Structures are given as structure tokens and as C-alpha cells.
Amino acid sequence: MPIEPITTTGLILEKYSENAFRVSLPNGKEIIGHPHKSLADRKEELSEQTRVTLEMTPYDFEKARISHILS
Numbered sequence: 001m002p003i004e005p006i007t008t009t010g011l012i013l014e015k016y017s018e019n020a021f022r023v024s025l026p027n028g029k030e031i032i033g034h035p036h037k038s039l040a041d042r043k044e045e046l047s048e049q050t051r052v053t054l055e056m057t058p059y060d061f062e063k064a065r066i067s068h069i070l071s
Contacts, residue, residue, distance in 0.1 A: 005055035009070065012050045021046060023054065023064065031056075032063045045069050 010023040010033065023033040033054060035046060046052070046069065053068035 003058060005057060005065075007067075008054050008056065008064075010052055010054050010064070010066075012046060012048055012052060014048060015046070018043060021066070023052065023066070025054075029061075031061070033066045034063065035066045039066065039069070042069060 010025050012021045013024050014022040019034055021033045022030055024030050051070040052066045054064040055067050056064040
């Protein structure tokens with residue numbers, strides 16, 4: 001039985017590479033965010049101060065998948 005991901009929002013603070021970003025969560029914790037494959041053609045929109053939706057697994061709170069761009 002698959003476990004549903006935890007969904008939250010975040011703010012991109014820094015771009016490490018094409019596929020890695022430092023993201024701040026609403027509680028102040030900073031994690032590594034990786035864009036979902038569906039955002040491949042929108043990567044140029046992922047920059048500092050961009051608000052995003054994140055999906056996290058309950059097993060690892062140090063990284064998340066960036067699933068949507070909010071602003």
C-alpha cells in the first residue's frame with residue numbers, strides 16, 4: 001500500500017544546480033528541492049524568491065519534489 005506524500009509550500013532561497021534548490025518551508029526549516037519531470041520546460045521560472053508546492057515523503061524530511069510553481 002503506497003504512502004501518500006506530504007504536500008506543503010516553500011520559497012526557493014538559492015539555486016544549487018539545474019536540478020537542486022535550497023527551499024525554505026513555512027516552519028523555517030531549509031531543505032533541498034528537486035523539480036518534478038513535468039516542470040522540465042519551466043525550469044527557467046525556478047529562481048530565488050519563487051513560491052512552490054512541494055511533495056515530501058514521511059521517511060525523509062531533508063528533501064522534497066517541487067511539483068508546482070505558485071509565483
